[in-house]
Amino acid sequence: MKKREPPTPESFEKLLLWLNADREKAAEIYYRIHTRLVRIFSAKGCAEAEDLADETVNVVTSKVDWLRENYVGDPARYFYGVANKIYREYLKSRLTPVPPPIPDKTVLEIRCGCLEKCLNEKATAKEREIMRGYHEGEGRARIENRKQLAEELGITVNALRIQICHLQARMRPCVEKCFQKLER
Numbered sequence: 598m599k600k601r602e603p604p605t606p607e608s609f610e611k612l613l614l615w616l617n618a619d620r621e622k623a624a625e626i627y628y629r630i631h632t633r634l635v636r637i638f639s640a641k642g643c644a645e646a647e648d649l650a651d652e653t654v655n656v657v658t659s660k661v662d663w664l665r666e667n668y669v670g671d672p673a674r675y676f677y678g679v680a681n682k683i684y685r686e687y688l689k690s691r692l693t694p695v696p697p698p699i700p701d702k703t704v705l706e707i708r709c710g711c712l713e714k715c716l717n718e719k720a721t722a723k724e725r726e727i728m729r730g731y732h733e734g735e736g737r738a739r740i741e742n743r744k745q746l747a748e749e750l751g752i753t754v755n756a757l758r759i760q761i762c763h764l765q766a767r768m769r770p771c772v773e774k775c776f777q778k779l780e781r
Contacts, residue, residue, distance in 0.1 A: 603651075604658035611661045612654075616672050630676050637680060649687060653680045711775035715768045724764055731761050 604612065616630075617623040634653050638646035656679050657664070668675055716725045730746045733739065747757040 601652060601655040601659065603655055608658050608661055611665065612658045615661055615665045626672070630673050633673070634676065634680050637677070638684065641684060643684070643687060645687075649680070649683055653683050656683065707779050708772065708776055711772045711779065712768065714775055715771035719768065719771055720764065727757075727760065728764055731757065 613620060613623040613627060616626045631650055631654060634650035635646045638649045643649055653676060657676055664672075664675065716728060720728070727746065727750070731743060734742045743754055743757060747754045750757065752760075
């Protein structure tokens with residue numbers, strides 16, 4: 598979420614004047630709106646509720662000249678509308694996926710070794726063949742391999758996924774146990 602410039606003293610004065618011609622009443626209105634914004638953001642689970650409320654004020658203040666000439670209605674409603682947009686920006690910034698850390702190659706090799714060991718001990722030859730075929734290739738080639746494997750087995754790709762899921766679930770305890778032994 599991009600940060601906006603804080604209002605200048607002049608623009609903030611214009612904002613207060615837009616809220617009410619009486620400076621004291623304007624300050625009270627501003628305080629109530631800001632407090633309400635903080636409560637709204639807090640109720641939505643925002644850890645930075647104060648910052649988001651300040652950001653909302655910054656946006657509204659940046660438009661104060663236009664608002665004074667064009668906006669009709671309760672100014673608080675305008676603040677709440679802007680706050681809604683700020684909240685959506687906040688959510689988008691929080692939903693940006695963080696790539697997982699790149700695993701250590703030795704850890705990856707140990708896990709693969711454990712998987713091979715467990716497949717050899719606990720899976721049939723056909724299951725091992727299906728598992729290897731399912732994970733073969735990259736990108737588009739992998740998708741095509743899976744379609745071909747499903748055809749060869751006489752099942753749908755979705756049924757193949759389910760089989761692999763069940764096989765992985767069966768192998769997981771063995772792989773974890775093996776990995777814990779080797780990790781020590």
